Amino acid sequence: MCAIFGIIGEYNENRAKHALGVLSHRGPDYCGIVQKKNLFFAHQRLSIIDTHHRSHQPIQHKNIFLSFNGEIYNFKELQQELDFDFYTQSDSEVIIAAYLKWGVEFVKHLRGMFAIALLDGDTLYLFRDRLGKKPLFYLEGSSFVFASEIKALKPFLATCKLNNDALLSYLSFLAPTPPHTFYKGIKKLAAGEYLQYKEGHVTCKRYFDLLDTPSCLITSQEEALCTLETHLEESIRIRLSADVPMASLLSGGIDSATINYFAKQNGYDLQTYTLGYKEFAKYDERENARLSAGTLHVKNKQLVIDADDFMRASDTVLDILDEPLNDPAAVPLYLLFEQIKKDGYKVVLSGEGADELFLGYRQYFEYLDIESASTLAHKNWLKKYFRANFSMNREWEWYKRIFDETLLFRSSGEKFTDLQKNQLLRRNVKDNESLHYVKSYRERFEASSHSDESIWYSYSDLNIFQAEHFLTKLDRVSMAHSIESRTPFLDHKLCAAIFSLDPKLRYKDGKTKSLLKQIMTNKLDKEILTRKKKGFSNPYMEYLINSKKIKLIQEVNAQTGMFHKKKLDEYINTASKGSFKQHVWGLYVLSYWIKKNLL
Numbered sequence: 308m309c310a311i312f313g314i315i316g317e318y319n320e321n322r323a324k325h326a327l328g329v330l331s332h333r334g335p336d337y338c339g340i341v342q343k344k345n346l347f348f349a350h351q352r353l354s355i356i357d358t359h360h361r362s363h364q365p366i367q368h369k370n371i372f373l374s375f376n377g378e379i380y381n382f383k384e385l386q387q388e389l390d391f392d393f394y395t396q397s398d399s400e401v402i403i404a405a406y407l408k409w410g411v412e413f414v415k416h417l418r419g420m421f422a423i424a425l426l427d428g429d430t431l432y433l434f435r436d437r438l439g440k441k442p443l444f445y446l447e448g449s450s451f452v453f454a455s456e457i458k459a460l461k462p463f464l465a466t467c468k469l470n471n472d473a474l475l476s477y478l479s480f481l482a483p484t485p486p487h488t489f490y491k492g493i494k495k496l497a498a499g500e501y502l503q504y505k506e507g508h509v510t511c512k513r514y515f516d517l518l519d520t521p522s523c524l525i526t527s528q529e530e531a532l533c534t535l536e537t538h539l540e541e542s543i544r545i546r547l548s549a550d551v552p553m554a555s556l557l558s559g560g561i562d563s564a565t566i567n568y569f570a571k572q573n574g575y576d577l578q579t580y581t582l583g584y585k586e587f588a589k590y591d592e593r594e595n596a597r598l599s600a601g602t603l604h605v606k607n608k609q610l611v612i613d614a615d616d617f618m619r620a621s622d623t624v625l626d627i628l629d630e631p632l633n634d635p636a637a638v639p640l641y642l643l644f645e646q647i648k649k650d651g652y653k654v655v656l657s658g659e660g661a662d663e664l665f666l667g668y669r670q671y672f673e674y675l676d677i678e679s680a681s682t683l684a685h686k687n688w689l690k691k692y693f694r695a696n697f698s699m700n701r702e703w704e705w706y707k708r709i710f711d712e713t714l715l716f717r718s719s720g721e722k723f724t725d726l727q728k729n730q731l732l733r734r735n736v737k738d739n740e741s742l743h744y745v746k747s748y749r750e751r752f753e754a755s756s757h758s759d760e761s762i763w764y765s766y767s768d769l770n771i772f773q774a775e776h777f778l779t780k781l782d783r784v785s786m787a788h789s790i791e792s793r794t795p796f797l798d799h800k801l802c803a804a805i806f807s808l809d810p811k812l813r814y815k816d817g818k819t820k821s822l823l824k825q826i827m828t829n830k831l832d833k834e835i836l837t838r839k840k841k842g843f844s845n846p847y848m849e850y851l852i853n854s855k856k857i858k859l860i861q862e863v864n865a866q867t868g869m870f871h872k873k874k875l876d877e878y879i880n881t882a883s884k885g886s887f888k889q890h891v892w893g894l895y896v897l898s899y900w901i902k903k904n905l906l
Contacts, residue, residue: 309334309364310351311374311424311443312459315431315504316450323347326452326459333376333455333786337363341372345450348426350374368403370428375399376455377421377441378791380545385416414501414514418545418800420793422455431504437515437799438660439498439774442782446493451504456783457629460493467904468492472744473630474897478728479741481633481720481893482775486511489630489900498774515799517766517806518755524807531808535801536826542798543569543656551653554578556643557607559595561820562658562667564835565827566795567603570656577656578606582643585613587846595838602832610646612639614850620645621856622899627787631900633722633893634780635847641784648788655785659777660796663719663768664805665820666813667840671764673705674716675814678760680709697726699887716764717745720772722890731874745771759810769802848888851895860891863898866906870894 310330314323320342327349331338334351341348350364366373375398379385382398391404398419405413406425411432414423420440425432433453435443445453446460454460461467468491473483483489485497496502499515525531543566547553555570557563557579570577581596593609600607617638624641647655662668683689690710693703704724708715721741729736742749748770752763778794785792795801805813813822824836851857857879864870875894882891 309374309376310455310459311376311422312347312349312351312454313374313424313426313431314347314450314452315426316345318345318347318450320347322462323349326454326462327351329458330455332789335789339363339365341365341367346426348372348374348424364399366399366403368407371403371406372426373399373403374424375402375421377419377423377436378546378793379417379419379421380548381416381418411501411503411514418798424453429505431502433496433502433504434514435496435498435500437499438769438778438797438802440778440782440794440797442779443496444488444493445496445502445509447509448492451507451509457488457490457493461490464490464492469901469905475728475736475741476744477631477633477897478723478893479721479725479744480718480771480776481722481889482771482779483630484744484771484775489904498770516751517769517799517802518751518757518762520803520806522756522758522762522807523809525804525812526809528812531812531822532825534804535822538798538801538804539565539795539826540569540572542801543795544573546656546793546795547573547575549654552651553654553656554580554647554650554652555605555656556658557581557596557600557605558658559592559599559835559838560658560840561823561827561831561835561838562661562796564599564603564831565661565823566656566658567605568827568830571603571605576605578608578650578652580643580647580655581607581609582639582845583609583611584639584846585611587849590844590846599832599835602835608646608650610643612642614846614853616642617845617847617850618854618856624784625896625899626903627783628779629783631893631896632776632779633889633896634776635889635892636845637780637784638847639845640780641787644785644788644790648790652790654791654793656793656795657781658796659781659794660769660773660802661820661823663765663773664796664802665823666761666765667820667823668719669819669840670719671761672814672817672819674764675761677705677709678715680706681712681715686710699727713739714742714745714749716760717741717767718771719764719768720776722893731870731878733868733871757806757810761810761814762806765805769797773797847892848882848885851892852883857891857895859902860894860898863902863906867901869901 310333312327330351337352339350348365364374379398382401385401389404414434421436422441422443423434444457446463452463470487470491473487473489476484486494500511500513503510555567555577583591583593620642621638624638693707725736725738725740781792878887878891881887
């Protein structure tokens with residue numbers, strides 16, 4: 308993994324080098340700069356493949372410059388296919404060779420995760436990988452500036468202003484939706500997009516869409532299981548290649564167990580890591596992970612954190628994220644990667660994506676059940692009843708949407724509904740206003756060959772809940788410790804194979820992750836397959852309340868007047884009793900950012 312950074316146009320050399328320097332944690336092994344008039348093109352390298360200095364970046368070939376963050380897992384196959392005099396054994400050089408042969412279509416030949424900056428003469432191209440594993444931000448102005456993280460673009464802002472679209476989409480979906488960031492003027496590429504900058508003009512296009520996969524190519528369960536197992540094993544196997552030490556995360560669940568099972572089958576005995584919480588056994592997965600490690604015959608190291616550890620790291624983590632991201636698991640995950648870094652590992656495998664692809668969230672099945680209410684012939688009375696009897700319960704919102712004949716599912720990460728935002732914010736928020744932020748995704752779904760709503764659930768979650776929330780968290784907290792995180796379930800070929808199935812194969816028996824469990828039957832211990840999903844839960848609200856830092860929300864609101872005080876106090880009191888906890892954590896994270904950047 309690495310950091311990419313560049314400026315097209317006039318620049319101040321000291322400011323440019325300072326901005327590049329704040330990205331050094333992403334690539335501490337080497338810093339490369341191409342510096343000319345109206346061009347600052349740079350790279351911070353974390354050496355994973357071909358660690359020799361010959362593979363340092365930026366790479367130049369004639370008038371083409373490349374700065375690349377990520378891994379291309381099929382680069383050796385591409386080397387055999389491309390007519391090019393390769394100088395290195397790295398995947399970076401393959402990108403230039405592929406571009407020379409296929410132009411911008413080269414990106415469709417890559418299998419991996421990446422953020423790519425490629426300058427060809429006076430034309431700059433920026434690419435973000437298909438599923439959004441690697442970030443890419445940009446700022447338009449008198450000069451065009453791009454970077455792997457927002458912190459490198461902030462020095463180029465004339466003033467720091469809040470982007471209201473980022474605020475509203477964050478409250479709804481835990482993270483700002485593309486192209487928005489909290490900093491007005493700074494934008495981000497969406498997963499599967501590329502940008503062209505030429506003669507002062509920016510054009511963004513989509514080069515990949517999972518919905519382009521034809522529906523129902525596979526209708527038999529036997530063929531589905533065989534196809535998915537083949538893709539899954541291959542996806543894990545190709546991510547085991549590295550010239551540096553590799554480890555893996557291990558919970559008590561099926562996702563991480565599957566990764567470690569296939570790693571073991573391919574001859575890799577990975578060190579695994581698990582988190583535990585002192586004095587909060589109900590959140591703890593150490594015992595389940597210990598049992599899983601025993602049946603998998605892998606080494607397991609357990610890190611136990613307490614309230615002091617959590618609160619000590621929380622400010623650091625919120626700074627690392629650059630902008631509000633509502634995921635309290637970012638803090639313990641940061642501490643876990645801190646330990647992994649101390650132990651000398653530079654690559655870690657993680658199980659993101661399995662829930663979205665294999666329908667691992669129980670609420671997917673609840674949504675499918677509620678969708679059937681839309682077929683009721685006489686529902687006007689129900690529509691009027693729900694409209695007249697507001698409730699904070701999410702089920703009320705779901706049924707209201709069905710009877711209003713509006714979109715039920717928007718994201719598994721949806722927190723504040725529009726009506727809740729309208730009550731909380733000292734501004735008018737119309738019902739269904741948040742649909743604006745998922746509109747382009749829904750339009751693509753409705754224009755595709757897919758019609759089963761379960762595919763919409765997966766598609767929306769992969770693009771919003773995963774790419775902008777989970778993968779953002781994983782990238783920032785791992786790269787803060789100069790560690791490359793790899794996510795085998797989010798291989799685009801595996802994802803496409805799942806989208807090619809008859810959708811009912813995923814949910815017809817009413818069980819979460821049914822297909823994955825069937826694939827892993829006779830491979831994993833039955834206890835792992837039947838263990839209740841726990842997720843990466845942690846005692847964040849207990850820690851926040853006991854530390855008294857929760858007061859920050861009310862303190863910032865007293866200065867900004869952003870929220871209605873009475874409703875804000877209700878949320879905080881409710882969270883102390885165990886409800887709306889993540890809503891309140893999101894308000895705390897937002898308040899922290901506002902205090903640091905706007906007050």
